[in-house]
Each structure stands twice: as C-alpha cells, then as structure tokens.
Amino acid sequence: MMTAKGAGMIGWVRRWAVAVAALMATSPVAAESILFVGNSFTFGAHSPVMRYRPDLVHDLNQEGIGGVPALFKTFAEQAGEDWQVSLETSPGRDLAYHYEQKRSAIDRRWDVVVLQGYSTLDAQRPGDSTRHAEAAGLIAAMLRRANPRVRVELVSTWSRADLTYRTASPWRGKVISAMADDLAAANAQAVRRYPEISGTIPVGQAWNRAWAERVADPNPYDGIAFGQVDLWTWDQYHASAAGYYLEALVIFGKVTGFDVRRLGEQERAAQDLGLEPRLVGRLQAIAHAEVAGVTP
Numbered sequence: 001m002m003t004a005k006g007a008g009m010i011g012w013v014r015r016w017a018v019a020v021a022a023l024m025a026t027s028p029v030a031a032e033s034i035l036f037v038g039n040s041f042t043f044g045a046h047s048p049v050m051r052y053r054p055d056l057v058h059d060l061n062q063e064g065i066g067g068v069p070a071l072f073k074t075f076a077e078q079a080g081e082d083w084q085v086s087l088e089t090s091p092g093r094d095l096a097y098h099y100e101q102k103r104s105a106i107d108r109r110w111d112v113v114v115l116q117g118y119s120t121l122d123a124q125r126p127g128d129s130t131r132h133a134e135a136a137g138l139i140a141a142m143l144r145r146a147n148p149r150v151r152v153e154l155v156s157t158w159s160r161a162d163l164t165y166r167t168a169s170p171w172r173g174k175v176i177s178a179m180a181d182d183l184a185a186a187n188a189q190a191v192r193r194y195p196e197i198s199g200t201i202p203v204g205q206a207w208n209r210a211w212a213e214r215v216a217d218p219n220p221y222d223g224i225a226f227g228q229v230d231l232w233t234w235d236q237y238h239a240s241a242a243g244y245y246l247e248a249l250v251i252f253g254k255v256t257g258f259d260v261r262r263l264g265e266q267e268r269a270a271q272d273l274g275l276e277p278r279l280v281g282r283l284q285a286i287a288h289a290e291v292a293g294v295t296p
Contacts (some may be wrong), residue, residue: 034255036069036087037098037106037139038116041157041247043067043089046233048273049244058086060105065089071248072255074269079258086110094118095135099142106139109147112255114201115139116155119237120169121186127170129186137194144196151198153255154191156184158207158243161236165221176211176218180204201254203247206290207231210246213296215282229279241273242283249287260284260291 036042044050044067052066056073059065069087076083088106090097095117098106106113115136120126140152159179163169171179187200210216210231217228224230231243239247248269253260261284265277275283289296 032082033084033086033110034069034072034112034114035106035110036067036072036085036089036114036116037095037102038087038089038114038155039093039118040089040091040238041119042069042087042114042116042155043091044239044244045091046235046238047241047244049239049241052269052272056085058084060086060088060102061090063089068244068248068251071245071269072252075248075252075258075260075263075267076256078263078268079256081256081258092118092123094123094132095139096131099135099139103142107142107146110143110150111147112151112153113139113143114153114155114251114255115197116157119157119160120163121183126163127182129189132186133190133193136190136197140194140196140198151255152196153199153201153251154187154197155201155247155251156180156187156204158204158231158239158247161220161232163237165219166236177208180208199254201251202290203250206246206250206286207243209286209290209296210283213282213286215279215286216242242275242279245270245273245275245280246283246287249284250290253287253291259288261288 043065050067053070054064054066057066057069069085073085088102095115117132121132122128136154143150143152159176164171164176183204191197191200211218214228216231217224220230220232220236229242230240233240249260263284265281267280270280
C-alpha cells in the first residue's frame, strides 16, 4: 500500500515532467548560431543594405557591415526566433580565399553556415566550378570537424545583366535566366560531390521567378517597365535594395522553414529600406514559392 508521502512524491514528479514538457514545447526550435561567409553579394554592396543595422550582427572582420545577415536577424526578431548572427565577408573574393586566408576566423563551432561564392564561380575561368566546389567542400569538412551536426548551405546567386547583355562572357546573348540556372546546377553538383555540404539556397532562381512573374524587369538596359522593379543596382551586377531583400528572404525561409509571407507588407527592414509595401508582399510570395518548390 502506497504511503501519502510516496503518493506525494509521484505527484511532484508528474507535475515536474509536465512542466518540462510544456517548456520544451514553447521554446523556439532554432539553431543557436549562424555564420555568413561571402563577398559583396552577401554584404550588400552599392546599396543601403551594406550599412543596415550592423549593431544586430557580429562582423568577424570588424568593418561595420550589416548586409544580408542584418536583414536575416531583423526577420528573425519579427518571427520570434533567437539567432546569433555573424558574418565574414570580403569584396571580390571566392570561397577558396576564405578557406586559405580566413580559416582562423571561421573555424569554430557553428550551428548553420551559409556560403556564398564568386559570382561567376571562378574569376579567371568564368563558369568553371572546380575551384568553387572544392573550396566549399573543404570549408564544410573543416566546419564538421568543429561540429559534426553543422548545417552548411551553399547560396546559388543571380544572373548578371552586364555579363548577359554587354560584356563578353559564357552567358552573353543567352536568356537572362541562364546564368542563374548554370550557377544553381554547379552548386547542386558540388552537393553531390561533397556530402559535407547540406544543400543549396535558390536565390538566383527566385530572381528568375521575379522576372517570369513580371515583378522585376529582366533587362535594365532598355528601361524599367512601369510597375516593375530593378533587382540590380547601377552597375547591373550587384543587387539593388530590393534584390538583396529578396536574397535575404530566400535565405531566411530556407534556413528556418519560416513562411516569409507571414512577415507582411509592413515588415520592419523593408520599411527602413524604403521599399513599397505592395512590392514587399510580392517579393515575400516569390521567396516562399521558391523555397517551397512551387512550380512557376
């Protein structure tokens, strides 16, 4: 026969278990830390995104950059997710540079790492993915030694208008979506070759979708159509504020699984950047559709 003391002890244990279960159920399911490694396409060159809220992130190079990582952090705060966001970026550099020259800064324990390489894969041999893929594999392997459970994502960037319409390149004269498709294919091949890389983030495909849906104008050299936006900035190479905003939405949606449409047209960073609310909603819908794999 159970004593009153024993029954009381069992009751206390049950209440404790219920309390723990409730706490776990209400705690946010998110990685503790995320590192962005990349170049100007990550730090937001030639746009107000570059200096956007550097106080929100930890710049490992101490250059006062906010960039796409700061947009990610702003989204996270509004989504009720707790992320510690860091970045290590350098203009005009590929992933091999970060592995060879910045290893001491990035070789530590992270929960998620987002890698963004050179815009043409290889500066000397545009379109050749050998150096890019090998460097991504080496960085991913290094990070897995620090944390075997780290998630390493490889960003597939956008087509460059200058290399499609004006400058000699493997993509000159092709449809504007071709370069982004080639970059995405190269990244997919890198994931197959190097299993330490977890997956890819379809930023360039989101840009392609924006053109297909007539949200953005695919050719800035013949003028921007009324009601559409230019995703590039003045050099037709880097992104505009809208282009970087779309990049950040795709990365946030892919990394967290959060439906970015829930951020709404009055999303805080978009207001700070001066983006038109209706455009914000359309970009959020495009980012969500791309991450979700909705057929265009």
